[in-house]
Amino acid sequence: MSxxxxxxxxASGLTAQRTRMESVASNLANARTTRTxxxxxxxxxxxxxxxxxxxxNFDDMLGSSLRAVRVDSVATETMPPILRYEPGHPDxxxxxxxxxxxxxxxxxxxxxxxxxxxxxxxVTVVRGVREMSGAALEILT
Amino acid sequence: MNEILRINPVEIxxxxxxxxxxPSTSGSFGEVLADAIRSVDGLQHExxxxxxxxxxxxxxxxxxxxxxxxxxxxxxxxxMEVRNxxxxxxxxxxxMGSGG
Amino acid sequence: MKxxxxxxxxxxxxRTTLHQASVRxxxxxxxxxxxxTPGYRATEARFxxxxxxxxxxxxxxxxxxxxxxxxxxxxxxxxxxxxxxxMRTDGNTVDVDLEMTRFASVQGRYKAASQMVRKRFALMRYxxxxxx
Numbered sequence: 134m135s136x137x138x139x140x141x142x143x144a145s146g147l148t149a150q151r152t153r154m155e156s157v158a159s160n161l162a163n164a165r166t167t168r169t170x171x172x173x174x175x176x177x178x179x180x181x182x183x184x185x186x187x188x189x190n191f192d193d194m195l196g197s198s199l200r201a202v203r204v205d206s207v208a209t210e211t212m213p214p215i216l217r218y219e220p221g222h223p224d225x226x227x228x229x230x231x232x233x234x235x236x237x238x239x240x241x242x243x244x245x246x247x248x249x250x251x252x253x254x255x256v257t258v259v260r261g262v263r264e265m266s267g268a269a270l271e272i273l274t
Numbered sequence: 275m276n277e278i279l280r281i282n283p284v285e286i287x288x289x290x291x292x293x294x295x296x297p298s299t300s301g302s303f304g305e306v307l308a309d310a311i312r313s314v315d316g317l318q319h320e321x322x323x324x325x326x327x328x329x330x331x332x333x334x335x336x337x338x339x340x341x342x343x344x345x346x347x348x349x350x351x352x353x354m355e356v357r358n359x360x361x362x363x364x365x366x367x368x369x370m371g372s373g374g
Numbered sequence: 375m376k377x378x379x380x381x382x383x384x385x386x387x388x389r390t391t392l393h394q395a396s397v398r399x400x401x402x403x404x405x406x407x408x409x410x411t412p413g414y415r416a417t418e419a420r421f422x423x424x425x426x427x428x429x430x431x432x433x434x435x436x437x438x439x440x441x442x443x444x445x446x447x448x449x450x451x452x453x454x455x456x457x458x459x460x461m462r463t464d465g466n467t468v469d470v471d472l473e474m475t476r477f478a479s480v481q482g483r484y485k486a487a488s489q490m491v492r493k494r495f496a497l498m499r500y501x502x503x504x505x506x
Contacts, residue, residue, distance in 0.1 A: 135396035136336060139403040146407030149415070153410070182411040187404075193333065198453035199400055202407045247410070254406045254470055261481045262399065268488040269392070272340040274495055313378040335447070337392045341385075344495045349378045352502045362478065 136269075138199060139262045145201035146255035152180045152204045153248040157241050164236040167224040175234040177210040211233070220258060303360070310356060314349045321346035382498075388491045393447035394421055395484035401453060402477040405468045412464035416457035416473070422449045442465075 153263045166175035183205045187195035212235040220229030321342040328339045401419045408414040459469045 135393070135400045139396070139400040142400065142403040142407045146409075149410070151409070158392070168503060179441075182408075184411045184414050186410045195397060195400070195451055195453070196452075198331070198417070199404045199419070200408055201404070202411055251406075251409050251470070252473065254409065257402075257474065258399075258403045258406055258477060261477055262403070265396070265399065265481055265484045265488075266336060269337040269340055269483040272337060272343065272344060272488055272492050272495070305437050310378045316381070335393060335396060337491070338389070338397070338447070341389060341491060344491075347378060348495060348498055348502065351499060355502050 135195065136262050136266055138196065141187065142199060142201045143255045143258040143262070147178070147252060147259070149182055149202045149204050150152065150252040150255065152207070154252070155243065156180055156207060157245045157248065160234075160236050161238060161241050165233060166234060167222075167231060174214045174232045175197060175236070177205050177212065177234065177236050179210060180207045181205040203264045228270060230238075246260075307356070307360070310353050314346070314353045317342070317346040317349045380498075382494070385491065385494055388487050388494065390448035391487040392484060392491070394419070394451070395480040395487065397451045398480040399477060399484070402473045402480065405473045406470060406477070407474075409466070409468045409470050412466060414466050414468060415455045416458075416468045417453050419451045419453055421451055 160177050164221055169175050180222045181204065184200040184203055185203050186195050186197045187201050214232035215235055216230040218229055219225055219231045222231045225231045259273035321339075324334055324339045324342045327334045328336065398464050401417055405416045456467075458467045459472060461467050
């Protein structure tokens, strides 16, 4: 059962890291979005990861000790927007400032690399567990 | 035939060492064989139970299921070999009897 | 009641190895899945040492249904916080390179032990049936 558990945990990691990648993609795509349905400029999205026991059944000592990862929510950052003086811009305020999203492309790229690396780590686990199951199957003669 | 029944089951006695019980020196071939068959049956049941549990997604390790399958298979083959040897021995004795 | 099969200490050791490797793989998976979870502490699996001379995996009579193993897999794992080899500002202590190395190592052990179990059964079958 431990191997199936490793699969389940790695799957939770893959889902979490993919959510993170989607946030990065959203942040980069909207780095200059000044208009949103909620009003005001786009605000940076960041997923909140929490670890949770694989099972809440405390009779299952191993299952309740192992931790999967879950995306609790995708938080909208409250950092103040960056104001640029562009009086000609249709979204400029009365003093001529336009509020741009507080998205730093360099930070997003670093986040993307980190998410890719973590995603790969979980892929390695999935591959490894698959190989281990294959080895177990060879016990049958 | 009574002579055969009184022979001590030396080889099978060694095979029974897995179970924590006093060595039975008085067991007849019949008893030993019945024990062996019960043991094979028990292992088959264990193997089947493990397979059902695994198929139902219960917390069992894959290697444990596969090892139980192999154990049941090996026990069955062992029993068949013992049976074959017994049948051979019986035929041999019968042949000696009729051949004079 | 396995009276027809010999009491195979080697097989018992291999079963324990398989079990412990799969638990360690799950623990490494857990740590790698939580590599970006703030405040997550990396864990490790510990297995109680067996009494000297005791064979792992030998079935003991369970005198009380509330008792946990020792099962055929050997002693139960204890999952504890491991030593901290690196700590990030968010309080996460997972060292992903260490976990990768550990995972590769237990994967190798698991595969090797499976092969040994396979060979063990082949040998026992040969002992029973001879060359056929």
